[in-house]
Amino acid sequence: MDKTFQPANIETRWYQEWEEKGYFAPQGGEQAYSIMIPPPNVTGSLHMGHGFQEAIMDALIRYHRMSGYNTLWQAGTDHAGIATQMVVERQLEAQGINRHDLGREKFVEKIWEWKEKSGGAITQQMRRLGASLDWSRERFTMDPGLSAAVQEVFIRLYREGLIYRGQRLVNWDPALHxxxxxxxxxxxxxxxxxxxxxxxxxxxxxxxxxxxxxxxxxxxxxxxxxxxxxxxxxxxxxxxxxxxxxxxxxxxxxxxxxxxxxxxxxxxxxxxxxxxxxxxxxxxxxxxxxxxxxxxxxxxxxxxxxxxxxxxxxxxxxxxxxxxxxxxxxxxxxxxxxxxxxxxxxxxxxYLTDQWYVDAKKMATPAIAAVENGDIQFVPKQWENTYFAWMRDIQDWCISRQLWWGHRIPAWYDADGNFYVGENEEAVRKENTLGDEIILRQDEDVLDTWFSSALWTFSTLGWPDETEELATFHPSSVLVTGFDIIFFWVARMIMMTLHLRQEVPFHTIYIHGLVRDSDGQKMSKSKGNVIDPIDLIDGIELEELILKRTSGMMQPQLATKIEKSTRRQFPNGIESYGTDALRFTYYSLASTGRDIKFDIGRIEGYRNFCNKIWNAARYVLMNCENEDCGTQNDSTVELSLADRWIISKVQETTEEVTRAVANYRFDMASQALYEFIWNEYCDWYLELSKSVLWDDDASHEAKRGTRQTLIRVLEIWLRMLHPMMPFITEEIWQSVGPLAGKLGPTIMLQPYPEPNEHDIDLRANEDIEWLKVVIEGVRNIRGEMNIPPGKELSVLLRKGDENDRLRLSKNSQYLRKLAKITQIAWLAADDAVPLAATALAGELEILVPMAGLIDKDAEITRLNREIGKLEGDLTRLQGKLANAAFVDKAPAAVVAKEQDKMHAQRQALETLREQIQRIRGI
Structure with a gap:
């Protein structure tokens, strides 16, 4: 492993290997698990909402793939009628060509040419995010199979009386007609x-x-x-x-x-x-x-x-x-x-026009019942109320659009305005016994893109043919989507699928929130607060970021305003954080609330988390590679208290993460992983392991046991973390997996950890928690009294009970090494108590005698300097918040942040003044 973690060096390499080796395809298994991706527009580019949504789906897919399910994440894009037609029309206009100059057939050919060359850029961006879709099955809403399904549905619903043509009011765009x-x-x-x-x-x-x-x-x-x-x-x-x-x-x-x-x-x-x-x-x-x-x-x-x-x-x-x-x-x-x-x-x-409609009221009744009876469940549950409100007041659905790009309506008109619906003109003539003397013209309109996407869950699997994939993966397991399209897409999929398949399209609908900026504002180009997820992954220079945010703006004043705010927010541009840090940030925000505030500070913290993981793995490998790690079953090992404790904790964490994922609480799953990996494994266990590995008197069996535990627990949490951080876990696992006795080409096909209750050791948990409290007590005294971390201390213990004495006798080597203690002694009840700094571990008093440790006068002088600086800062903050112009005009989030800062300054002042009093009492 390299000395430092460089995500750019591993992400593209691993993704290419995963895709080329076919790891994203279904791998078999008795139980199927499938997600149909909400198809992004073929003209689209990845934004923060997409990134959040794809990260959630990928975690679910990777988790279930590792859990032994026959897993399919269906890839595909939407033809995006209006958006795509506009893109190509603008390109033609730049050449002085109007689509009417070309005619419909030639214009549609131009769109297909554009699609093959430039369409689907978003799918490449999704690969950068690590999305493990089965690209070998990628579909497009205008490809032949899906087009055939759309035509089949239109004709069937028309003949059933559920599609009709009528004159009603619609939203009319006078520019696009x-x-x-x-x-x-x-x-x-x-x-x-x-x-x-x-x-x-x-x-x-x-x-x-x-x-x-x-x-x-x-x-x-x-x-x-x-x-x-x-x-x-x-x-x-x-x-x-x-x-x-x-x-x-x-x-x-x-x-x-x-x-x-x-x-x-x-x-x-x-x-x-x-x-x-x-x-x-x-x-x-x-x-x-x-x-x-x-x-x-x-x-x-x-x-x-x-x-x-x-x-x-x-x-x-x-x-x-x-x-x-x-x-x-x-x-x-x-x-x-x-x-x-x-x-x-x-x-x-x-605008009053003749359009094609679906009689949605008739189709809504079974769709409402499917949610009422629990066949489909919303997560969070309260979104079903929104669904019911829309569905119970549903209006007929206008499905025609006056465009050239899309699924053309299979209806033909004669000279008298009579229309006939069928697969093609030949079929229409035959079915209606129309002679050649009757001139027919096909309807000029195309279908709303929501019509084809309403069939997405089953049309992508080969319907109307009863394919093996359809039997295996439908209904799909979960739909992950935003609340803004519950009616436009979710409800219509439910109605269409129930009517055409007599089954639900999915069992669960996970509704995620809207990603906003750190102040809670909606991200939009006009606000200048849009962040491209790829820029967070790769980084971007300031000038390039400004150009990106202001390009195409017709209002110079707005462009200037956005440039100023961008320079203020990102004076050095945006740093490279890597995919894993971005993904983990998304999971940390994935609560059940509607709005998600994205703060750059979080992704910085999770980049540090990646570095922590990398360095921890390097420490383990340096101490375990080419060493006896006891991975053979016949190896004799001796597990220390720390070994038993971390084995116990990883079981508890596995249980907690598994429960959180089952409840779609990715925020809780990510927090549990973060706390375990950073605090328990890296900060505590790795330090505790040194007491064995670096002890010349430790037995061979003890060292073997610690090496075995280091490797096995690391390998377990790498697998547990993989669905959220796929790249760093794969890179490390390639070195760690073989040492842990795991065989296979990739971590993504390894089994997801399952909790083993027999490995949970409550006594070890209690003993280590006691040890941590004592060590932290000594470390707090060092910090409060400004005692150098490397300076060795003598510690006195007082009060406590027999459990405290027993734990001390068994674990004094941990205390000596981790708290830098040279001597530990018990004070009898009648012994004089020296002047000392004190900490508590339950009833146990921890005393560090201060004589000779610090220069009281110098320390008081230093603390007074700190107090003076804080008082100056506090005065400035109080003045700012007393200024009505600032409080009234600044965003509420900014004012709240300044108030929090003032509160923190006051607390810090109080702490320093208390510290001076303690020192004076020594």
Whole structure:
């Protein structure tokens, strides 16, 4: 092993070997365990949320693979309709080419060319993270097998009456000219206005005042609504108003949806351009008047002066015309939530179009029952409430998209607008006895990408064919995903799989949280707080990081702000931490909460953990290689108290980790491993082992027993740690495994440790805990009194009981070596107690006489200097927190951090002052 741990030297090498040797493929076994990866977009790149999710799945897969399961982690990517089409369109635009110039067929060919050359970069990044997916089975939602499954499902559901074509409101992107899902709509607060218009009552007897944030939509108004119990308007219900600018009468209706406390209590109803208005319009049988074209310009349904105007131009014109008519009551500033397309950035319109729908209400009932009866369980359990709320109020699912890239809808139209669904045109003609004289054209639309991904758990395994893989690995064991797609993906997989397979797609849904920055802010490019996991693995120079964060920004002021914050946060760029440290950081944060605050300080700590592991392994190998380690069963060994204790502790840790993983508490599993490896094995056992290995008087059997324990316990916890830290454990195991008598080419195919209760030694645990308390008591005295670590001490013991005396007599060699003690003596009850620093181990008093050990005056002077420095720091902190400008404007997390710092300074001052008093008393 190299002297220092260099992750870059081992990670790529080991991953290539694992993949080339086929270790990620199912290895057989009686019980199957499978995870279907949430397929990342083929255009995507690894972000912190992906990294966290992949790390969780890989730990589960590696754990179960080592536990003897026949394990499959299914690899694959999603064709990402809108995102992929946009990428290729932009490339063509740079060449002065429009997709319409190429035509549909040639354009789709260009996308496939891009996919083969540049698509799937995220899968290479996942390899860098150590994800042990079975790449030999990698699928793509547009590959022939999955395309055949998608077509089969569409045709089957259509014939069962569960897919239909209808006209309803959808989220419409005027730039991309397609319907989009709610998940592709980002609503953020923006400053705007609220316009108050007067609508004259028909007959000229007054008016009603309505308020709107979208004045142009009044051209499509079909009613004014009031609350049925609003006394102000009770006598007007059933009458009509004249719709200004349009020369038509619209009714005044009553509906409980109206909030009579908001504004004037009168609401204009535009069913074709607002989702709530649409539902109200259906309840009251109102006409639906669409005033927009697919580019959000005003269409010919509206009055002549507004036709052809962009919606925002029309807004200005409508306001001006209403003002000219004296019908503009007032304009008020208003903060509103503006929906924008996450890809195009333009404002999304509710838009009335003909689309294809799935009758989700009929499919929802068995999907709800599957969670209610426990066939599917959410972890954490409270997420099932979110699932139920969505499913019990589910709306029909719009599955068509006006794109060229995707699964084209298998429907054909004749000249009269009749449509026919089938595998291809030939099948449609044959099934419907359509002659050659009838011209058919295929539907131009493609299916929503969520439609194909809803089939993911079984289509990737060969369905509709009943394959061996489908029989073995379906239903899958667990789905690991974020809470934001419970409805968009999780629920739809459950509905589709239950309907088509009559079984659940998975037994458990583990919902992880959202990775935020250290201040709890959502990571986004506009905030300049995005961290690329690969940058944490490899490191990145400051200037390159700034360029990465600010590239493509259209607002120079925002780019400058992000550059300044980046320089402040990472003045030297981002260091290289390696994959194992990053992964372990993820596990330490994987609690059952929704939000995960990622702090660079944690990954620094876990890089140190990697170094600790490396150095511990080097110590073991230096003391055990080419030595008699007693790995043969006929070897006689003598186990010391420390040996028995660490063997006992590794069994307890195995039990704790196994229980935590079973409950998806990776934070608890990682903490248990960290505490055992760093504190118990490295800090204590390795030091205790020196008392045997470096003792010339120790027997050969005792040394053999300690070497055996060093190697065997190290090999056990390497296997236990492997699912979380795959690279460092593999590199070390290659040297340690053979010494421990383990045969095999890789640690990842070794059995996961199982706790052995017969090796748990409670007496050894108690004895070592006593020893640790005594040693720490002496070390605390050294620290408090500023006694050099290498200076040997005399120690007196007082009080205590027979157990203390027995433990001392058996373990004095450990105390002498680890606490640097030359002499230990017991004080009788009537002996005079010298001036000494004291520590307690239960009832046992540990006394270190101070005479001759320290210069009292010099130590008091040093402590007073420390106190002065702390008092200065505390004064500055108090001033900062007394400044209202800082407290009011700074983020709450920053203020809390300063308050914690002030509290720590006060405690430190109190400790130093107490120490001075103790020294004066010596």
């Amino acid at each position: 397609t319907a989009i899902s709610d998940l592709e709509v980002i609503s953020e607060e923006e400053q705007g206005h609220m316009w108050h218009f007067n609508y004259p009552l028909a007959g000229g007897q007054g008016h009603l005042t309505v308020a709107t944030t979208r004045p142009e939509t009044m051209l499509g108004d079909c009613a004014v609504a009031v609350h049925p119990e609003d006394e102000r308007y009770a006598d007007l219900i059933g009458r009509t108003v004249m719709l200004p600018l349009c020369d038509r009468e619209i009714p005044i209706i009553a509906d409980d949806y109206v909030d009579r406390e908001f504004g004037t209590g009168c609401v204009k109803i535009t069913p074709a351009h607002d989702f709530n208005d649409y539902e109200m319009g259906r309840r009251h049988g109102l006409p639906i008047i669409n005033i927009l074209n697919d580019d959000a310009a005003i269409n010919d349904t509206a009055p002549t002066p507004y036709r052809g105007l962009d919606r925002l131009e029309a807004r200005q014109r409508v306001v001006a015309d209403m003002d000219a008519l004296g019908l503009l009551d007032k304009v008020a500033d208003h903060t509103l939530s503006v929906p924008r397309g996450d890809r195009s950035g333009v404002i999304i319109e509710p």
